Amino acid sequence: MSEHAFTDAQREGLYRAIHERRDVRSQFLPDPIAPDVLARLLRAAHHAPSVGFMQPWDFIVIDRLQTKQAVKSLYDRANADAAENYAGDRAALYRRLKLEGIVESPINLCITCDRTRGGPHVLGRNTMLDADLFSTCLAVQNLWLAARAEGIGVGWVSIVDPVELAGVLALPTHVVPLAYLCLGYVSEFLARPELETAGWRARLPLDSLLHGNQWAEPLRDEALLLALRDSTTDTPR
Structure with a gap:
């Protein structure tokens, strides 16, 4: 074993966070997230690796009900459109699924990607131009695992039009809303992913x-x- 390896307990904690992480939609509690806890999550996200060390992410912390409701309206429209992709039993199952917790969660967090950060020639990005987006996804994952370790649930709301979401959040044109997340303490972490339990897909x-x-x-x-x-x-x- 490498001298740089974590202790057994530390390693078990890391793997536990990975395997018990869930995309939370239905289990949010109204309890607020303490500022020091939220700070730890944001710091974990900011310590993600990034191509050329460009750190393309920004974090929009959303606790205003009016903003949440505006995003929820975007979700409702996009979800109605998405439901039209399915027919029969699959369509009925889709419409029964709860796929967001925008208003119920105490904090919404939009993690964005500034595609111009670092200038026109970012080290390591010459051939893979989307590496900035990949890097921002790593910030999302860092935050998600840290949240699980803190007992906080995270739900990624992808059923929104990114252009409309950018408008609601007044983003500059060069900034992409990569991940819209719902954060909060939960009544439980499900033993299996919700879509697996519902019969949508298996691992x-x-x-x-x-x-x-x-x-x-x-x-x-x-x-x-x-x-x-x-x-x-x-x-x-």
């Missing part, structure tokens, strides 16, 4: 997603395959 088996060296080649590392079969870390708690 794919990891061994069906593995390849060796090239896409068409199966993974032939028997020791790794055996370790995957023996491991329980892919099972939600």
Whole structure:
């Protein structure tokens, strides 16, 4: 084991946050998030890696009911449009799903991406121009895992038109609203993802997603395959 590895307890805490993280929609409590706790979450997000160390993110902390309601109206319209993609039982199931907690959660947080930060030539971004967006997603994940460690639920609301959302939040034209998040303490963290429990989709088996060296080649590392079969870390708690 590396001398740089965490202790067993620290490592278990990290993996617990990863496997018990949930996209929360229905379990928010009205309890406020203390400023020092929210500060820790924002600091965790700000310590995400980023291409060329450009740190393209900004954080809009939203606690005004009027703003939440305006975003909720955007969601309602976009969700009605999305429901038209499905028919029959699938459409009925979609309409039963609760896919946001915008008004119920005490804090909404929009994490944005400034696509001009760092100037026209960002180190490492010459061939992958969307690496700034990928970097901002890492800030979202940092915040999400830190929130789980604090006992705070997070829900990502993606069913909104980004142009309309940018208008509601008065964003500059070069800034993209990458993630609109609902944050708050919760009554429970579900044992399994809500969409899995509802029967929308199941978790794919990891061994069906593995390849060796090239896409068409199966993974032939028997020791790794055996370790995957023996491991329980892919099972939600």
